[in-house]
Amino acid sequence: MIFQRAVLREFTQTAVTVFVALFAILLTTQLIRLLGQAAGGKLASEAVVALLGFSALNYLPVVLSLTLFVAILLTISRSYRDSEMVVWFASGLPLVAWVGPVLRFALPIVLAIAALSLFLSPWALSKSAEFRQRMDSRDEMSRVSPGAFNESSSADRVFFVEGVAEDLGRVRNIFASSVQHGRLGVMAAAEGHTEAQPNGDRFLVMDHGRRYEGTPGTSEFRVMEFERYAVRVETKEARGIEETPGNRPMWELMRNPTPTNLGEIVWRIGIPLAAINLSLLAIPLAFVNPRAGRANNLIFAILAFMIYSNLISVSQAWVRQGRMPFEIGIWAVHVVMLVVLLLLFWRRLSVFSWGRLWR
Numbered sequence: 001m002i003f004q005r006a007v008l009r010e011f012t013q014t015a016v017t018v019f020v021a022l023f024a025i026l027l028t029t030q031l032i033r034l035l036g037q038a039a040g041g042k043l044a045s046e047a048v049v050a051l052l053g054f055s056a057l058n059y060l061p062v063v064l065s066l067t068l069f070v071a072i073l074l075t076i077s078r079s080y081r082d083s084e085m086v087v088w089f090a091s092g093l094p095l096v097a098w099v100g101p102v103l104r105f106a107l108p109i110v111l112a113i114a115a116l117s118l119f120l121s122p123w124a125l126s127k128s129a130e131f132r133q134r135m136d137s138r139d140e141m142s143r144v145s146p147g148a149f150n151e152s153s154s155a156d157r158v159f160f161v162e163g164v165a166e167d168l169g170r171v172r173n174i175f176a177s178s179v180q181h182g183r184l185g186v187m188a189a190a191e192g193h194t195e196a197q198p199n200g201d202r203f204l205v206m207d208h209g210r211r212y213e214g215t216p217g218t219s220e221f222r223v224m225e226f227e228r229y230a231v232r233v234e235t236k237e238a239r240g241i242e243e244t245p246g247n248r249p250m251w252e253l254m255r256n257p258t259p260t261n262l263g264e265i266v267w268r269i270g271i272p273l274a275a276i277n278l279s280l281l282a283i284p285l286a287f288v289n290p291r292a293g294r295a296n297n298l299i300f301a302i303l304a305f306m307i308y309s310n311l312i313s314v315s316q317a318w319v320r321q322g323r324m325p326f327e328i329g330i331w332a333v334h335v336v337m338l339v340v341l342l343l344l345f346w347r348r349l350s351v352f353s354w355g356r357l358w359r
Contacts, residue, residue, distance in 0.1 A: 004101050007075070011105040015071035022063050023056070030055045044135045054128035061117040061271045066305060068109050069278040072102055073301050076286035095348050098283050106279040114272035118250050121268075125247035159204075174206055176231060186212045187229060195230070203230040263320030266329050270312040277337045278305060284344035308337055 034051055037043040043051070076098065079085045088097075162173035176187045189209025196202050206229045214221025245253065245264035253261040285301045311333045318324035324332075 004104070007101045008105050010075050010078075011071055011101075014075050015067055015109075018070045018074070019063070019067040022067055026059055026063055027052065027056060030059075043132075047131060047135050050131055051128055054124045054131070057116070057124040058121045058128075061113045061121060062309070064109060064113050064116070065271060065275040065278060068106055068113075068275055069282055069301065069305055072106070072279055072282040073286050073298065076283060077288045077298070080286065080288035095283065096345065099280065102279055102283060106276065110272050110275045110279070113275050117268045117271040122247050122249055125244075129244075129247055174204075174209070176204070176206070178231070182215065183213055184216050187231075189229070201232060203232055205230045257326075259322050260320050262326040263316045263318075263329075266319050266326070267312060267316045269330060270315070270333070273334045274308055274312060274337075277334060277341060278308065281337070281341050281344070284341070284348045287348060308333070311336075 030052055031048070034043060034048045034055075038045045038048055076085075079088070157179075158175075158177040160175035161171045170191050170193045172191050174187070174189045174192045178185050178187075187206060187209060189206035191208070192204060192206040194202055195205050207227065209226060209229060211224045211226060211229065212221060213224070245260050248261070248264070250265075250268065253265055281304065282301065285304065315324065315329040315333050319326050319329040
């Protein structure tokens, strides 16, 4: 049918535009957050891009759900504004005839949302935690960035390296400050490198430098010149990844049905179910009165999306806390929204029927 092909094409074009805008906002906010952590020394700078990808993959189901909702809403609203819906109703077609084209467009996206929510998002969270753990377990010198002061994890050492030599095995102009037994030691050397001992210990070896040692607040200090000075580099013990309900696979959650795991299942299953309900909810919400403001329905639609999402979060929290049975929490919100959807359809159909009888 020509009409359905045209509608699907318009749905797709609008969805692509909305998704690009939402995804750009998502990437920007996450990038700012990760860059802030990197600037504060809580995250290695080389880990920003990888963690940004994992974070985007985790939030992608929600972004796709909102994209689907807004795209359908904007497309049908345009039909109202351009008086195409007048022709639609004059041809004897009811509002529910939009359900078929909307479902044809929405179902493939809902399946993608389900795959992301049930499987790919937990995988992304697991890989993100694994990557962070691997970055944190590196030794101090591996985390040193040229041209910046870097504090050790124990907060008793500060390193500064001006640059890396051409052979990438040595560094130039080293500054190191450490506190040992209440005495402050400051070392400066022209160059240095790292060495590993057979027992696994690693040392920062500085060549041709000086060490200033003293007690802060007093005039007692001494200066030593050295040809070679080695400082033991701390290495964190490798720890296992901290497992949370968010990064556990779906089959593991179902195999161990604790309240916390059941609450996570409510959230994962709730996202694709909400996408279906929101797709259909956009049909009655898309009504636009040409004499009224054009943004009114969009504001109500965004509020509906926020309320729906918050209700799913509340159900998840109540199931986790044991205040609501899992059998009720997994479907209660969606049934309520389905009733609201049916009421909105009934209201629109009733208004149209009474208007036709009056004419």
